[in-house]
Amino acid sequence: MARLVDRFGRTGFAALTSLMWALPMAAWAGSSDLSPIDKTAYPWIALTIGVVMLVLWLVLLSRLGRVPVSARQRRFDLKQMSRGERRWTLALAAFATGLIAWLNGAATVDWAPLAAAIAAGKVGPALLAISLAVFLIAMLAGVVLSWRRATAAYRERLASFI
Template sequence: MIRQLVQRWGRTQFAAVTCLVWFLPLAAWAGSVDLYPGPAPWAAFGLGILLLVAWLVVVARLRTIEVEPRPRRLDFSAMSAAERRWNAVFAVCAICLIGWLNGAATVDWGILTPKLAAGRPGPLALFAGLLVFLLLALAGAVVSWRRSAAAFRARARGHVGGEPVL
């Protein structure tokens, strides 16, 4: 099964997707360790560390798996400059979206809501700024993903017989 996924996705994308196996339990631990006393967050931490070790073993063995040469989306060495640039813009926008969602989930909005209801200009400006930031990050992620996909398609069209055409 691992060989089939590596053949389909390539080594880099396989490593990126499978890192969610250990990343999600560690993210759950980080989000709950200070909020919930007791052993539950630490169980998530222990599970995350065990899965991280297992993931590192799997990733270390990826070099032994032969991969058929063909264009893949996350092949950094074969990416064009435009593709790298749009992937970097997408990563920045995705990080901004994750940060916005993290802030929205962890901030106590009870302090702000009565002031918004009263129509105070400062909280209204903050709220508007947060919404504009969210929309810009979302639009940037969509546009950069589409441009990156177009750059990949252009690179894949130039791929002939196992080697990219320069």
């Protein structure tokens, strides 16, 4: 644990290890709406694993402050970030979350009724499809733009540190 904290910093370690509970929770959220159809208990298993891992993650975070770290610049250390870097990193997280939400919805929705309604020439479903496409494009563009700006702010911080 100490090597990972030293490598990624406290914030980076917390973000990276959050995947241990976030992925089972995402599996639960993605499969819970399918469970009434096939009558399985698999969503509850994923939820249980996610909750147990969340508790373990919180225990890890409670011990994180006592782990020594070497003094050097790290990409995702909130204390070291400039205001602009924090802002663009937050924007990146927001756009990435929107993109993941869109992908999760796209993976769990039955698209046949929407496609049939569009094929029948209905305006409402066509507008919904267009708005979903616009949302996807906006999230992708937001991820790319905010990643570039956050990276530029990080490089600027590194240049001023040296």
